[in-house]
Amino acid sequence: MKLVNPANKRKHTLIVVGSGLAGGAAAATLGELGYHVKCFCYQDSPRRAHSIAAQGGINAAKNYQNDGDSIHRLFYDTVKGGDFRSRESNVHRLAEISVNIIDQCVAQGVPFAREYGGLLDNRSFGGAQVSRTFYARGQTGQQLLLGAYQALSKQIHAGQVKMYPRTEMMDLVVIDGRARGIVVRNMVTGEVNVELGDAVLLASGGYGNVFYLSTNAKGCNVMASWRAHRRGAFMANPCYTQIHPTCIPVSGDYQSKLTLMSESLRNDGRV
Numbered sequence: 001m002k003l004v005n006p007a008n009k010r011k012h013t014l015i016v017v018g019s020g021l022a023g024g025a026a027a028a029t030l031g032e033l034g035y036h037v038k039c040f041c042y043q044d045s046p047r048r049a050h051s052i053a054a055q056g057g058i059n060a061a062k063n064y065q066n067d068g069d070s071i072h073r074l075f076y077d078t079v080k081g082g083d084f085r086s087r088e089s090n091v092h093r094l095a096e097i098s099v100n101i102i103d104q105c106v107a108q109g110v111p112f113a114r115e116y117g118g119l120l121d122n123r124s125f126g127g128a129q130v131s132r133t134f135y136a137r138g139q140t141g142q143q144l145l146l147g148a149y150q151a152l153s154k155q156i157h158a159g160q161v162k163m164y165p166r167t168e169m170m171d172l173v174v175i176d177g178r179a180r181g182i183v184v185r186n187m188v189t190g191e192v193n194v195e196l197g198d199a200v201l202l203a204s205g206g207y208g209n210v211f212y213l214s215t216n217a218k219g220c221n222v223m224a225s226w227r228a229h230r231r232g233a234f235m236a237n238p239c240y241t242q243i244h245p246t247c248i249p250v251s252g253d254y255q256s257k258l259t260l261m262s263e264s265l266r267n268d269g270r271v
């Protein structure tokens, strides 16, 4: 869509598929901007999105520790962590907005860990040279999701967002080359409907279950994005699917990280 004047936003209806950290926050923000939003998820509540499983924390180049962090350093660490295969413009944007995301989450009520004096705490996370990970014990994803859900609930209550839980996107409606709606199935009654809007935002999450072994929830399949792809949407970097190596059994001596993970688990008695 082209840029929309603030006074005209209320004339547009946007469809958001997914209500995890990506979809939930997007639907809430678009609702707050004045758009009418229809938000879909297949769980019974947005709070059950797989985002709830994330544990470690979220990186931001705020340089609170004064240990030389910067947007460029976060950009570089992330590109290097992605084996120099990530799309650099996207990573740079991520590094730029990382600084504001933390403030947005705090404003939404996320209880990040704090130091004794009350300032936000940081820890150093894998692949980083500096201490820049904001966290909430071992349940950062859950706390972030509850924050996004609070913001989403506020917009649902204000009538800006209509939530469709237990509703599965089955196909994309394309009119004149533009995504204008989705075909959905009510997972309780089985009824199939078409929902129309001015734009469709896909925030349907990861799809680890296309692989034989995965620790992802069973619903993390590729249906929404695959159906959109079949209607002409581009699909990039399908190999960038998060795996947790702990779910992969050892099968040889040359597994590098997998062997490392299995060894460390064996050493601390978990396998």
Ligand SMILES: Cc1cc2nc3c(=O)[nH]c(=O)nc-3n(C[C@H](O)[C@H](O)[C@H](O)COP(=O)(O)OP(=O)(O)OC[C@H]3O[C@@H](n4cnc5c(N)ncnc54)[C@H](O)[C@@H]3O)c2cc1C
Residues within 6 Å of the ligand: 017, 018, 019, 020, 021, 022, 023, 024, 040, 041, 042, 043, 046, 049, 050, 051, 052, 053, 054, 055, 056, 057, 058, 059, 140, 141, 167, 168, 169, 170, 203, 204, 205, 206, 216, 223, 224, 242, 244
């Ligand atoms: C165990 C684990 C630990 C992690 N730890 C970290 C960490 O420490 N730091 C970090 O930054 N990231 C971490 N991640 C990654 C991060 O949690 C995810 O990348 C992020 O939460 C994904 O959010 P999302 O909104 O895109 O997807 P999800 O939360 O999976 O949401 C997808 C949404 O789409 C909906 N949906 C999907 N298909 C359909 C359909 N066909 N029709 C209707 N709705 C549909 C679902 O109902 C859901 O609401 C971790 C992930 C896991 C699994």
